[in-house]
Structure formats: structure tokens, C-alpha cells
Amino acid sequence: MNITEFSFFIFVGIAVLLYYLIPIKARWVVLLSANLYFLYNSNSWVLNGIWLGCALVTYGATVAIGSIREKKPKGAKAITVLAVLVVLGFMLALKDIGFFTALLNRALRLIGKGCPTPVFSAPIGISYYSLVWIGYILDVFWGTCTVEKNPFKFLAFCGYFPTYTSGPIAKYQDVHDSIVNGNKFSYKNLTFGAQRVVWGLMKKLVISERLAIVVNTIYEDTYRYPGVYVWIAMICFAFQLYTDFSGCIDIVIGIAEMFGIKLPENFDLPFMATSLAEFWRRWHITLGGWLRDYILYPILKSDLFQKIGAKSKKAFGKKFGKKVPTWIGLMISWFLIGFWHGGQWNYIIGVGIFFGVVIILSEMLEPAFNKLKAFLKINTEAASYRIFQRVRTFFIFMTGLSFFRSYDGFTYGIANWKNALTVYNPWVLFDGSLDKLGLDQHDIYILIFFGLLLAGSGLLVHFKKKSVREIIAGQNLVFRWILYLALIYAVIIFGCYGVEFDSASFIYQKF
């Protein structure tokens, strides 16, 4: 079941209706049933069996950890490690088996042997719910959250269907109570949720799918579309990915809102970021948050890292030295972010190590840059300087992303860059060549219009510090309704869906 499909919305509509028709105490049962139905429609029996197995391991482990945590901390630790390994093991096995066998083969080749790479498709959403479960196990172990002892309520939480395919990675503390306790009917939740769904559909179907046509056309044949075309593809892909992923998240959060469940935000106008570090606090927020809480903090707090810190302070001096363990921790986190996207080097480098290196370098070189800025008398408070910072941040992000998009691997990404930098053909911007990238005049006008709409709403949020939905809700009914209807009709008419289009799935569902 894809979350832009008509049948999915019928399913959600029925679920919402049932949810509010039954007594508040029992409402979680509707969510549980919806979870199971969604799962049943998404995966094969085998994969659902594995899913259920892992869920039961998580359930059993957390109940056990919760009960012996105080009395037998060693036993609790053992169970925690075991449970995390099981969940992690299945995630890695199902997702990244290809990567590991490739590594293994490389090693085996040294002794003249090899093994075949197994081929099967990973269940959708595994990268997301595995992290939620691991986080929950660790939180129970640390005593930072309560334990759900009812296995059915646990399933209602741990398989919460809107977040199943692509997040956001919602922590137990964020959503559990709201899911199992039931929520009162609220007209505002229902309408705001529905509006957010439509907005997400607009991003995905009207903007992202059109950009995808340009990006795919160019990337499929960079011999025919070299130089400036590659630049266009790289820029369009950044916006494609944003509208795709954040559109998907809008739909998910909107649906959850209709049930009265508030999910954590995953995006906060990332293109307004003035530095890469800030960018990653605004982009895929829940993944960054997860890594910070469950990877970065624990390792920085570990004795090993404290020792490293002490040594590096001695070696490099206090100011620089104390940063060293943080940087190592960051590099590990960035490697894991890259690896999480998939066991391929273009992911590990493109959306992992590359960003880590840039962030750490920018911290290392900050004093030098500050001196340079002072020397050149650059006014860092000027609006133009902030715009420059945003463009620079976008450029760095786009650079990493260009490897992310090179599904064929890292060397292909390098070849594209060589192509982009060496072929000189700026005339294609002016001689009508761009019309041949699969979009006609209508499409381009639609892209410009809805792109401006999106940018405008983003700027409104940025400067007014108020959500667009709140602003619209303050207007008169006739105006509001015209706006809502116009947006819904626009999605129906201008959306790329149906027989004439290959309805592409969300990019981030693969992970």
C-alpha cells in the first residue's frame, strides 16, 4: 500500500471514522487493527513473520528489562544488548546483506575464494521502525521511559502505520501515551490534519514528480546531457528530494493529526539554514536526533572517549584538544547516517562522511575564517551575507546529494562531477534545449507557480514564526474554503499520478 494511493486514503478515512465512533478507552484497538491491516497489505507473509518476531523480542525484552533493571542491572544489560543485536541484526541482514557479502568477498578473494550474493528485497520501513524499537529498548534500560506491558498496546505503538514506511522516527515518549490512551475528537485536529495531507500531496505529486522527470532524463544519459544539464539535474534533485520526503512526512504527520496524535517534525525549512550543521538540524530531524541520543551522547560519555579527550588535551592544548573526541564521535555518527541510507559507498560517502568532514573542517577552520572576515571587513550581519551562507549551504548539500543520487555507485558520481565541471555548454539555457527534458510549457509554469507557493509559505513561516495553517484559519470562511478547494482541485488536476504516469514511490521509503 502506497501512501499516495487512493485506496490508502479510503483506508485512512474508514480508520478515522471508526476511531471516533468507539469509546475513547478502546480507540487504540482501531489503531492496532489498522497497523495489522496495513502491514498485511505491504509485505509478504515471511517478512511480516520476521517483523512480528522482532516486535515480540522487543516486547519481551523491554518487559524483562523493566522488571529486573533495579535489582539485577547486569542481567538487564545483557538482555538489552541481546535485544538490540537481534533487531539490529535483522535490519542489517535484510537491508545490507549485499554490502556485507561484497566486503566478505573482497576478503575471501585474498585467499582465492568467494560466495554468492543473496538477492531479496528488504521489507519497507525496516530502517525506520528498527530505530524506534532500539531506542525504546535503550530508553527502558536507562529508565527514561515507562514500559508497555500489554502486548497489544505495544503493537499499537510499535507498528503505528502512518510512520511505518518513512518515519518520522518517533520516540516512545513522544507518541506512546497518545496512541494507547485514545484522543478526544477535535474538529481542529481533523481539518488541520487533512489540510496537511493535501499540502504534502501537492509537494509530492505536483512538484516532486515533475522534477523527477527532469532529473531522470538527464541522469539516464549524461553523455547526451552533459555540463550545464548535470548542474540542472543536481539542483533539481535537491528540490525533488526535499518535496518528496517532506511531502511524505506532511502526509504522515497530517494523518496522525487526524487521530489526534502529534508526531515529531522532521523538517524545519532546511534551505533557510546558514551552515551545514544547522542544515542537518533542520533536515531529517528525527534521524539526527536519534543518532544524537542513542549513538553520539553515549559514546561521548563513554570512558574510552573521556580518556581520548584527556590525552588530546595534553597533546593539542586545551581549546583544540577537547574537541577531538567530539569530532571522532561526529565522524562515527556521520558514517552511520551514510550507512543507514544503504550499504553502498556512494551513500556512506555522499550523505555521510562528506558532510561530517565539512562540518568538522568548518569548526577547525573557524578561527582562521574569522580572521579572514575581519581582514576583509566583511559584514556578517548583512542580509546579503546570510543569503550567501544559505546558497553556500545549499551547494554543499547538493554536492553530497549528487553522490546519493548516483545509484550506480561512487565512481559514477565522480564521473558526473567531472562531466559537470569540464563540459562548457551554457547556451543550452537559452536555445530552447531545456524544453526537451520531458516537461512542456504547462509543466514548467506549474512548477514555477507551485514552487513559488511553497517558497512563499516557507518565508511566511520563517519571518512570521507562525504556521501557514494558523494564518489561514484566521481568515474568513469563504476565503478559506476557496483556498482549500483550489488546493485540492490543483492536486487532482496537476498531480502526476494515474495510468499515464509511472507512480513512483517515495525516495525515502527505500531506506
Place this chain on the structure above:
Amino acid sequence: MKSTLQNLLKAVIFTAIFCLGLAGLYEIFRWKDTNGPYVSTFDSLYSQNEDVADVVFAGPSYTYVTMNPAQFWEEYGMAAFNMAISGQDKNSTVASLREVLKTQTPDIVLIDASGTLFDEHEVQSNVYRNTISMKLSANSFKLINASVKPEDRLDFYLRWPIIHTRYKELERYDFIQNPTSIYTAGYMYEWGCYERAASMDVFTVTDSFELSETNKAWIDELVEMSKQHDFELIFYLTPGIGDGDWRRIINGVKDYLDELGITFLDMDKDYIMVGVDFATDFNDYRHMNYFGGVKVTKYVAEYLKAHYDISDHRGEEGYELWETAAMYRKHIVAWNHVSAMQDPVDVAQSVAGIDNLIVVVSLEGNYMDSECNIADTLEAFGIDPQAMQTGGTWVIENGQLTRSFDNTDIYRIKFNNIDTMEISRIISSSGYYLTNVTMDQNYYRNTILNTDGMYLFVYDKVTDKVLCNREF
């Protein structure tokens, strides 16, 4: 509690407005093509009075270029409806016939046997033409289930997933009904000429393929329907269809129909009796043109007249479709006829009996030098031939001389809320009078032509066609 009720009411009203708006948009975006751009047999069917058609045809394009309801009406008074759709396959024949039977109770239903020659649509647009031109109903769902693979069906049920892409191609007739769709009553006028030879296979290929399961089931279902709805079932094949293996399939069909005692009008084989001339009667290899269609219609009508008692409804109320179809036929035939004429006197005489015309006659330059017969032309149009001495420009609407001028006036004609025409007269540098004719932003004539002679423009409002636009 009150606010909950209020909110509920708001939600219901919003949903209602949304649905109304969507229905309005659907009218604009819906698929309006069964036979060609903006020509939909279903539009014609749905605009019909109940229980008027006595004879119904169903079949693919071979049928809509041959069976002309206008001719059945004009020459025999038969109320025949042509339920043809491009590439109509077996499922669609049954479904569209069911759609006809919802409002009509025909005595005779004639089915194009070419449905037995293919099992699947060759072109995607024909799938759309057959499945989503029909109004939503259980019948339409059934047809979709039979024609579309399961994973695509929902798109066809909902229709929007398919038709929404039409935003790129919206035209005038998406916003108003194309009158031609109603005028033609399922028939398509084709004027091309494709010279071909008769296929001897109809005589030489005498063996037959065994009737396929799908073909047998199709015929059985139609027979069942004929019993249920009490109509006479006849199969036919139009001329020029069956070469080689297709003839073998047809022979098998014929055997089965004989077994069942059902009439099969094999005009493919009996083309000599139909009077087909393969050099002049075809538009392309298998599709006949208007002239071929006239012969086929006549042959079928004569057959029906000889074997059945079909009432003559001419002059009765409720048969406006056929009246307009016949009227349209007269106009479109005149267009084809007149546009090839070389002599202005012939043009003038030919259009004399046709209404809804706008005629512009103008004498220009040293028109006396022209070799054409100006005086007779003027007279044929009802203009005093003496005017030849003074020159001028005349406008005739519906046979009435509405305007004559010899100065630089501009004359505008507005014939409905969309179409306007502008006629103006200017004096060129060399003292010549030149007439401009503009219509719907299209210039029919605005170039500076140093014509010495007579300019003649004839436009037909019914067919929206220019019959004549030239200097003599």
C-alpha cells in the same frame, strides 16, 4: 455539543461543495471522444429521448463510416441509432448495447461481426474511448473489469487518474458541447479517397477456422440479450474487411450463425450486390468513405424494408436527432460538393437551397476584366445584375441580402456567443477595393491581392465550414 454539531454541519457542507465542484470540473475534463476529437457516440446517446430508436447498430470504426442514421431517416424514415466506437471490441459491444437498452427498445439490433477478428485493443486510446466515455454505472464497472488489468482498474473507476492530464489539451468543446457530436448521431463523415482493389479472398478462401471460445461466448451472450429484450439480432460485415485468415474466422462465424438461424449480412462477400467501387468508395484500406457508406446504408435499409415492418417516423415529434442529423448531412455534403466547384454561377446555384449560410460577394479592381459570369452570379444570389455597373460588396445571410456597401464600412456579424465574423472593405493604394473577412481570429482573406474580378466567400454555420473562399 452545539459546536460539534456546527462543525459537523460545516464538514458536510464543505464536502458537498467539494463534490459539486468536482462534478463541474469532471464535465470539462471528461473523455469526449469515441469516434474522433470531440465526437462521442455516448454524448449523442445520452441526449436522446427515450424509446425512439427502432434500429440500433453496434461496432467499431467500420460501422461508423458506413451506417448513416441521417440517410436511414431521410430516405426511409427509419429511426436508426449508430452505437459505434473506435476499436469497439466484444466486451464493449455488449456493454454499449446494454447502455442503449437502458433508454431504447429497438426492434432490430445489427452487430458488426468484425468484433470477432480481435480480442484485445491495439491502441491505448481505444481502451479509453470504449471504457470511460460511458457514464458511471454498474455496466461501466463491468466493462472496465473485462477490459483493464486489475492493478489499473481503480484508475478507470475513478477516471480522474486518467483524465486529469487533459489540462494540457482543453479546448472550446470541453466547456461547451460540440454540436457535431450530436449532429452526426454516431456516423463519421470521411471524404478521402483510397484506391484499392477488391480482395478475391472473399471468394477463394472457403475453409474456416473453428469459432474461438471468446467469439462463441460473445455471440451467445448477444443472442441471450436479444431474447431478454425481445429484439431481432442480425450480424453484418462491411465491404473490404476480410482478407486471408480474417476470412477464415468470418467463415467460422457464419457457420455458427447459420446453425443458430441468425441472419448474417456479409457485405464483404456480397460487395457486388452492394455496388461497391473499390476505386472510389474507400477512405483507407478497410474504412469506407462517405460514398461507400451511402451504398452500404442503402443496401442495409433495403434489406430491412424488405424483411421487417419498420415504421416511418418522419414528421413525428421526438425524433429531433434524426431531423438534425439529416439537416447536417445536407450541409456537409454541400460543403464537399461546392468546395470543388470552379464556376461561381454553379456555386451560387448550389447553395441557393441551403440555409444558415453567410455569403460575401465583392467586385474588385477592374472586375470587368474577369472572364467569369458576374451578372449571372449576382442574379443567382438575388442581387440586381445592374449593380455590376457600379460595383460593391454584398452580404447575404440565410438567403437574405442584409448589407450592400461601396465604401469602407466594417460589418460585424455575431452568430452566437462565441463566433463572430467581420467583413471590411478597404481601398488599396492603386485604388482597388479589397474585402477582408475575419472569423474567430482567423483571417480568411486579408492579403493585398490585386485581383481584378469577383471575390466570393461562403460560410456554413451548421458545419462550421467555409464552402468557398476565392477570387474568380
Place this chain on the structure above:
Amino acid sequence: MNRDEIYSILNGVFQDVFDDESIEVNDATTSADIEDWDSLEHINLIVAVEKAFGVKFNVGEIHNMNNVGDMVNLIIAKKG
């Protein structure tokens, strides 16, 4: 250990971690008040605090500290 004693030690820890002799913290001080106090420096701070007072915070507690006052309350609770 009372609140004032804790604060006298805590000020030293903050000054050391953030390399600024002028830092004086109180109950209402938050990360917004100290320039270098970002989420990463927060960890270094926590470790330094843990060392100075001989206590251990768990991840949840680290998260729930909204200001220095919360931190001091936790230290008091842990020191008993």
C-alpha cells in the same frame, strides 16, 4: 551539600568547560545564555559535572535539563 556550595563548584566547572573566567550561572541560566553551549558541548559539560560531583546522569536526565536549576536539583537528589 547545599545549593550555594553546589553553585560555587558548578561555576568553576562551567568556566573550565567553556574557557571563560567570567561565567556565573544561576537557576535560570540556559544554553541560550552561554555562547558555546551547544548540544555537543553539553555532553562535555555533563561529563565534567559528573566528575566534579561524583554522580552519574542517564540519557533521559540529560535530556530533561532545561536550565541549570534542573541540573542542580538532580545533583541534590543524587547526592542525597
